[in-house]
Amino acid sequence: xxxxxxxxxxxxxxxxxxxxxxxxxxxxxxxxxxxxxxxxxxxxxxxxxxxxxxxxxxxxxxxxxxxxxxxxxxxxxxxxxxxxxxxxxxxxxxxxxxxxxxxxxxxxxxxxxxxxxxxxxxxxxxxxxxxxxxxxxxxxxxxxxxxxxxxxxxxxxxxxxxxxxxxxxxxxxxxxxxxxxxxxxxxxxxxxxxxxxxxxxxxxxxxxxxxxxxxxxxxxxxxxxxxxxxxxxxxxxxxxxxxxxxxxxxxxxxxxxxxxxxxxxxxxxxxxxxxxxxxxxxxxxxxxxxxxxxxxx
Amino acid sequence: xxxxxxxxxxxxxxxxxxxxxxxxxxxxxxxxxxxxxxxxxxxxxxxxxxxxxxxxxxxxxxxxxxxxxxxxxxxxxxxxxxxxxxxxxxxxxxxxxxxxxxxxxxxxxxxxxxxxxxxxxxxxxxxxxxxxxxxxxxxxxxxxxxxxxxxxxxxxxxxxxxxxxxxxxxxxxxxxxxxxxxxxxxxxxxxxxxxxxxxxxxxxxxxxxxxxxxxxxxxxxxxxxxxxxxxxxxxxxxxxxxxxxxxxxxxxxxxxx
Amino acid sequence: xxxxxxxxxxxxxxxxxxxxxxxxxxxxxxxxxxxxxxxxxxxxxxxxxxxxxxxxxxxxxxxxxxxxxxxxxxxxxxxxxxxxxxxxxxxxxxxxxxxxxxxxxxxxxxxxxxxxxxxxxxxxxxxxxxxxxxxxxxxxxxxxxxxxxxxxxxxxxxxxxxxxxxxxxxxxxxxxxxxxxxxxxxxxxxxxxxxxxxxxxxxxxxxxxxxxxxxxxxxxxxxxxxxxxxxxxxxxxxxxxxxxxxxxxxxxxxxxxxxxxxxxxxxxxxxxxxxxxxxxxxxxxxxxxxxxxxxxxxxxxxxxxxxxxxxxxxxxxxxxxxxxxxxxxxxxxxxxxxxxxxxxxxxxxxxxxxxx
Numbered sequence: 001x002x003x004x005x006x007x008x009x010x011x012x013x014x015x016x017x018x019x020x021x022x023x024x025x026x027x028x029x030x031x032x033x034x035x036x037x038x039x040x041x042x043x044x045x046x047x048x049x050x051x052x053x054x055x056x057x058x059x060x061x062x063x064x065x066x067x068x069x070x071x072x073x074x075x076x077x078x079x080x081x082x083x084x085x086x087x088x089x090x091x092x093x094x095x096x097x098x099x100x101x102x103x104x105x106x107x108x109x110x111x112x113x114x115x116x117x118x119x120x121x122x123x124x125x126x127x128x129x130x131x132x133x134x135x136x137x138x139x140x141x142x143x144x145x146x147x148x149x150x151x152x153x154x155x156x157x158x159x160x161x162x163x164x165x166x167x168x169x170x171x172x173x174x175x176x177x178x179x180x181x182x183x184x185x186x187x188x189x190x191x192x193x194x195x196x197x198x199x200x201x202x203x204x205x206x207x208x209x210x211x212x213x214x215x216x217x218x219x220x221x222x223x224x225x226x227x228x229x230x231x232x233x234x235x236x237x238x239x240x241x242x243x244x245x246x247x248x249x250x251x252x253x254x255x256x257x258x259x260x261x262x263x264x265x266x267x268x269x270x271x272x273x274x275x276x277x278x279x280x281x282x283x284x285x286x287x288x289x290x291x292x293x294x295x296x297x
Numbered sequence: 298x299x300x301x302x303x304x305x306x307x308x309x310x311x312x313x314x315x316x317x318x319x320x321x322x323x324x325x326x327x328x329x330x331x332x333x334x335x336x337x338x339x340x341x342x343x344x345x346x347x348x349x350x351x352x353x354x355x356x357x358x359x360x361x362x363x364x365x366x367x368x369x370x371x372x373x374x375x376x377x378x379x380x381x382x383x384x385x386x387x388x389x390x391x392x393x394x395x396x397x398x399x400x401x402x403x404x405x406x407x408x409x410x411x412x413x414x415x416x417x418x419x420x421x422x423x424x425x426x427x428x429x430x431x432x433x434x435x436x437x438x439x440x441x442x443x444x445x446x447x448x449x450x451x452x453x454x455x456x457x458x459x460x461x462x463x464x465x466x467x468x469x470x471x472x473x474x475x476x477x478x479x480x481x482x483x484x485x486x487x488x489x490x491x492x493x494x495x496x497x498x499x500x501x502x503x504x505x506x507x508x509x510x511x512x513x514x515x516x517x518x519x520x521x522x523x524x525x526x527x528x529x530x531x532x533x534x535x536x537x538x539x540x541x542x543x544x545x546x547x548x549x550x551x552x553x554x
Numbered sequence: 555x556x557x558x559x560x561x562x563x564x565x566x567x568x569x570x571x572x573x574x575x576x577x578x579x580x581x582x583x584x585x586x587x588x589x590x591x592x593x594x595x596x597x598x599x600x601x602x603x604x605x606x607x608x609x610x611x612x613x614x615x616x617x618x619x620x621x622x623x624x625x626x627x628x629x630x631x632x633x634x635x636x637x638x639x640x641x642x643x644x645x646x647x648x649x650x651x652x653x654x655x656x657x658x659x660x661x662x663x664x665x666x667x668x669x670x671x672x673x674x675x676x677x678x679x680x681x682x683x684x685x686x687x688x689x690x691x692x693x694x695x696x697x698x699x700x701x702x703x704x705x706x707x708x709x710x711x712x713x714x715x716x717x718x719x720x721x722x723x724x725x726x727x728x729x730x731x732x733x734x735x736x737x738x739x740x741x742x743x744x745x746x747x748x749x750x751x752x753x754x755x756x757x758x759x760x761x762x763x764x765x766x767x768x769x770x771x772x773x774x775x776x777x778x779x780x781x782x783x784x785x786x787x788x789x790x791x792x793x794x795x796x797x798x799x800x801x802x803x804x805x806x807x808x809x810x811x812x813x814x815x816x817x818x819x820x821x822x823x824x825x826x827x828x829x830x831x832x833x834x835x836x837x838x839x840x841x842x843x844x845x846x847x848x849x850x851x852x853x854x855x856x857x858x859x860x861x862x863x864x865x866x867x868x869x870x871x872x873x874x875x876x877x878x879x880x881x882x883x884x885x886x887x888x889x890x891x892x893x894x895x896x897x898x899x900x901x902x903x904x905x906x907x908x909x910x
Contacts, residue, residue, distance in 0.1 A: 037686040088876055094685055095613055096879055099815065102615075103872040106808055110868045113861035223804070227697075230690060267705045274694040278679050281687055347763060373765035385760035387753045398753045401746050402765030408774055411745035412738045418745070425746060465765050 004137040009260045010253065015144045015213070017252025018151025022206035023229035024236065024244035024251075025158060026199030032175035032239040033195050035094070039101035040081055041203060042226020043108035046219065048074040048204035049123065049211045050116055056124055063126045071204045078200025079193050087189070112219030123215035147209040154205045155245055158198060162241055167194050175239060224270070228255075231277045237290025246288060299361075300325045300469060300501050301346075301377075306355030308341050308525075315341045316525040319355070323469070323501055328491075330516035331505045332536075334546055338525040339505040340382060343471050347379050348372045360468070374402055378467035380458045382474045388447030392438055392457055395446050396429040399464025429464060435497065436460045452483050456490070463498060470494075472504045476511045484508065488515050513537065521545065560890045568733065575725040587725060591793050593826075593833045594728035595786045600814040600825035601735045602782040608820030608885060609743055610775040611755030613689045615807050616676055619696030620780045622703060622802035623672045624787030627665035629716040629797045630709075631656045637718040644714065645707040658722040658792070666785045672699070673780020674773065681772045693804060704799045715798025723793040731789060735782045736822050740887075742778070743822075751775050812871050820885030827882055832867075839863040 023045060030038045051073050055066030085104045089097045129143035162168040170191045173181040182188055210225065211217060228251060236247025251273065259266040280287060301323040308316040316338040323329060331339050344350040346357055348369035357365045364372050387395050404425075406418035433439045436456055441449060446457060455475060462470060472491070476484045488511055495502050506512045512519055513533040521529040521536060523545040529536055536542055578590065599617060606614050630638075630647075635655050638647050646652065656664075680691045703710045710716065742748055750771050753761040762768045791797050809832070817828025841847035842862040874881065 031686075035686070037690060085872060085876070092879065095607075096875060098613065098686060098689060099811070100872060100875045102808065102811065103868060103875055106805075107865070107868040107872055110861060110865035114859060114865050117860070227690075227694070231694075268701060271698045271701045274698050277694060278691055281683055281691060282679055285683075285687075349759065349763070368767070369759075369762040370765050370767045373763060378765075379763060381760065381763075385757050385763075387756035387760065389756060390749065390752055394749055394752075397746065398749050398761070398766070399764050401750045401753075404746050408742065408747050408778070411747050412742045412778075414741055422746065461764060 002137075004139075005260075007138045008140060009256050011138070011140050011144050011148075013253030013256035014249060015147045015151075015209075015252070016256060017249035018148050018155075019206045019209045019213075019248075020225070020229050020232050020252045021245045021248025022151055022154055022202045022209070023225065024232040024248040025155065025241055026202045026206075027230050027233040028236075028238055028241060028244035029162075029171070029195050029199050031233070033171065033178075033192055034086070034097070036086070036097050036101065037230060038199070039098070039226075040085075040104040040108060041199065042222030042224075042229070043105050043112075044074060044078050044081065044200050044222070045203040045207045045210075045226065046112060046217075046222035047077055047108060048200075048207035049217055049221065050112065050121075051204075052208055052211065053121055053123055053217055057121075063124060067208050070208065071201045074204035074207070075197040075201040078196040078203070082193060082196040087192075109219050109223075116217070116219055118218060120216040120218050123211040123217055125212055125215055129212050143212050147213065150205060150209055154202060158202060158241070161198060167191070171195055228273060231273050234277055235280055235287055237287030240287070240289045243287055243289035298325050299323065300359065301503075302358040303346070304356045304358075306342065306345060306357065307353050308338070308345055308350060309353045314525050316345070316522075319522075319525075319527060321520065323503065325468075325501055326495075326499075327501050327518065328495060328516050329503045330512035330519040331503065331522060332507070332509070332512050332519060333522035335507065336524075337522040337545075339522055340473055341525075342522070343379060343473055343505060346372075347377060347471065370402065373465055373467070376466070376468035377471065378462040378465045378469070379471035380455075380462055380473055380475060382477060384451075384454050384458050386446045386454055386458055386461070388445070390446055391443050392446050392449065393429055393433065393442040395457055395461050396432055396464045397425050399461045400425045400428055402465060432460055432464055436463075436494075451478060452486075455479075455487070459490075459494070463494065467500065469501045469503065472502065474506055474508075475504065476506060476508050481510070484511055487511065491515060563890050571729070572726065575729055579725045588793065589833060589837060590725055591723055591728045591789070593829045594725075594732045595789050595793070596810070596813050596833055597826045597829035598728075598732050598735050598782055598786040598789070599810045600817060600828055601732075601739055601822055602779040602786065603810055603814045604820060604822060604825055605739050605743075605751075605775055605779040605782075607814070608818075609748065609755065610751040610772060612681060612772055612776065613685065614680070614692040614776070614779075615689050615804070615811075616680070616692030616696040617783050617810050618802045618804060618806040619676065619699035620669050620673050620783040621787035621790070621806065622696075622699055622797075622799070624665050624669035624784030625791035625797045625802070626703065626710055626716065627668040627784075628661045628788040629719045629791045630654070631661040631664060632658065632720055632722070632792075633716060633718055641714065641717050642708075642711050644712060647711070648708045651709065658720075662785070662788050665788045666781055669784020669787060670777055670781040673783065674777045677773045677776035677780070681769060681776060693807070696802070696804070696807065700799050700802055703802075710799075713799060715796055717796050719791050719795045719797065721792060721795050723789045728789050728793070731785055732826075735785070738778075739782070740822055747771070747774070812867065814881075815871070815874060815879075816881055818881030818883035818885060821881070821883035821887055823886075823888040824881055824883030831882075835867065835870075836863065839866055842866065 023041065026041055027038060030036060048070055052066050052070040055061045055069060056063055061069070081104055085100045086097055089100055129141070129146055131142040133140060133142050133145070162171065170181070170186045171194065173184070173186060174188060174191050178188065229248065232247035232251040233244045234247070235250065236243030236245065255269055258269050258272065299322055301321070303319060303321045306316060306319040319342055331342065333339055341350065345352045348367050348371070351366045355365070356363065359375055359377060362375060364375060387398065404421060406421050410418040430439070430442070433442055436459070438453065438456060438460060441453065446454070449457065476487055479487060491502060491504070492515060494500065504512065504516065517532065519531065519533060519536045520527055521542050528541045528545060529539045579587065599621070603614070603617060606612050630651050631654055633655070635653060638652065676692060676695045680688050680695065683691055704713055706712065750761070750766045753764065753766060754768055754771060758768055813828040813832045814825060816831055817824030817826070840863065842858050843860050844858045847858050
């Protein structure tokens with residue numbers, strides 16, 4: 001293992017971590033507001049990837065147009081899901097919303113299988129992403145750098161929206177205490193829709209960065225990344241946006257490093273990630289950046 | 298004999314001090330009241346004694362056994378039972394079943410014996426049925442035994458919660474604002490009820506209340522809590538005339554300029 | 555109606571059912587027998603999930619993992635030594651798997667116990683969490699089990715799966731086990747333990763204050779439920795005569811969830827009804843999956859396309875969650891008293907009509 005190889009792996013890790021961070025932020029935002037694990041998030045991610053693919057394949061749009069259009073499209077999908085499957089259950093026992101989320105997740109996968117078939121589709125890799133670059137003795141594909149840049153840009157925008165806009169403030173208020181926020185006149189429905197929109201938009205960006213790297217699209221491609229990103233969100237501290245970003249990067253780097261340094265157990269990397277999740281939930285449920293809050297009986 | 302001894306009990310939630318240096322000693326058969334304005338920490342004291350919160354500091358001894366920081370179900374097994382401020386019944390279970398659940402902690406049969414309906418279990422089940430039915434009769438809830446607990450009127454729900462607590466055969470019963478939401482007539486009934494069960498079941502009772510009438514009416518000994526600190530202790534007369542208590546409840550009188 | 559009368563009716567009813575099943579075993583074609591077996595197995599799984607969720611209020615998505623343990627354990631114990639040596643192609647089977655070849659009954663017992671043990675291990679960390687987190691952790695556990703199965707070639711033959719599993723599952727076995735499961739779970743549910751479970755479901759804090767050791771009881775329910783999940787897995791493996799890791803994905807846990815929700819969480823009768831509907835629907839809608847077949851509804855013909863079947867079922871599931879959450883039976887059970895009162899009502903309305 002040479003130093004340059006280490007930097008290469010690190011770069012790949014950060015690149016992968018960027019994608020994970022995007023999805024993890026989506027999970028954490030929805031959880032912060034609704035206390036719901038949005039099972040369907042990974043499948044919205046999948047839809048985003050397919051939207052981008054079909055934008056190019058069927059509508060013959062230039063790739064940059066397709067990629068940009070996908071973001072609002074997927075955001076709309078996320079809002080539709082919330083409106084149709086979660087909002088009607090706002091007053092029902094918590095478990096119903098969870099069941100609904102599971103149902104929607106499977107539903108989206110079924111729709112995917114029906115419309116797109118189970119045969120893998122090849123996501124286009126525009127040539128600008130396929131260039132071989134090198135800095136010193138470190139060699140990498142241009143897409144690695146680009147995905148890092150795109151992820152960071154999206155995260156910066158999210159940070160801005162969450163901490164510098166009125167809507168973002170409203171969102172954080174609702175996260176803190178939904179009843180008080182309602183009493184203060186905040187339109188809860190709008191805030192929730194906004195949260196889902198941002199989360200889904202981020203998932204779309206994540207889907208693009210993911211698919212450029214791993215171009216085989218299948219309808220259940222969102223399942224494993226979805227669960228991994230949820231783990232990342234918990235690791236970083238569920239409900240905390242910076243936590244989710246941190247968790248995403250850590251997970252990405254960790255995954256690449258394990259595959260690189262310990263190839264023997266790489267088949268078990270999923271198991272390792274899950275064990276980490278269980279340990280965190282049992283020992284420090286607030287994650288790395290979350291706050292320990294003792295619940296009042 | 299001393300049944301409960303609490304020393305220097307404190308609870309901090311992060312920076313907030315909910316209860317500070319709480320001390321009390323209860324003799325068997327006593328009836329004690331704990332009062333104080335809203336948010337003074339009364340329920341927090343109960344929660345620490347019954348194991349729902351771990352005390353930040355302090356020791357609790359029940360029947361000469363240390364119970365500080367134990368799990369709630371272990372504490373109940375020792376003989377302390379309680380009711381809640383917002384009634385926490387098992388709403389979808391019947392009235393009778395609610396009480397029967399209170400008997401579960403004394404069950405000796407294993408789950409296998411229960412699942413197979415072995416004679417040892419069947420005998421215990423009959424015993425539970427007898428005890429629970431008798432308890433409902435003594436409390437005056439026998440006619441509604443098969444009703445769903447959640448459908449009962451408020452006053453009866455309170456009684457049921459107390460009956461359920463009695464089913465665990467406690468030595469010490471903690472009542473958290475039992476008169477909440479009751480009109481004067483109902484409160485009077487409750488007062489008699491408490492005195493009656495104390496005698497019938499040989500209990501020591503500790504009541505937390507916001508309503509003065511109940512506490513002053515039946516508790517010979519009263520403690521007053523304000524912002525987590527014990528500010529007075531004594532008989533109803535002493536408490537009523539204590540300036541610190543009056544100040545805590547009504548605020549300081551404005552000095553005329 | 556007295557208890558004794560009810561018991562006699564149940565006994566007679568069971569006798570009739572089992573006579574019918576024996577007849578069916580000999581006379582119906584294998585396809586129909588398979589359907590009946592699947593109904594029983596899915597019902598056992600739904601009963602198991604009901605114990606965890608309907609009775610005790612805990613949410614587990616890890617059934618696929620426990621079922622996998624039961625299925626794999628029994629398969630590995632029963633497949634002939636010769637065949638094992640043949641299809642363990644990537645790595646040879648380790649001892650004692652390489653030399654074991656047991657008959658059905660002992661394998662069933664051991665495999666079910668293995669599943670129960672894994673249920674205990676899964677429940678221990680998972681039940682210390684609540685709601686959504688418990689769901690994710692149980693889901694993760696099941697996936698971890700699957701990952702291990704996929705990677706341990708010398709034990710499970712990895713992704714190649716175990717083949718040539720002897721076809722021991724008959725209607726009498728599957729429905730017999732279902733009767734056993736319902737008997738045990740119903741008895742437990744009506745007992746003091748059942749009341750404790752339901753108390754936990756209603757209000758955990760209050761339950762603990764009343765002296766119930768909440769964690770232990772949750773673990774008890776979970777472990778017993780895992781016993782039945784594993785039992786179902788054994789029966790399944792010996793029905794489809796093979797196991798492979800792809801059969802035990804979240805899709806399986808989801809399927810059981812659909813059955814239980816459709817029938818009614820908290821109703822054992824509902825578990826049977828939900829299973830009948832689900833298996834029946836899955837079969838009826840089969841033509842939707844192949845382009846060469848079609849089904850006719852209301853005069854229109856719908857051509858098949860792979861994936862349509864699952865889509866319809868998923869839509870149905872979401873509809874039920876949104877609009878008919880309680881499922882068919884809610885948490886009520888079938889009882890002879892209820893049947894009698896319904897018959898009396900029908901009889902009464904018929905006689906009043908005649909009098910008019």
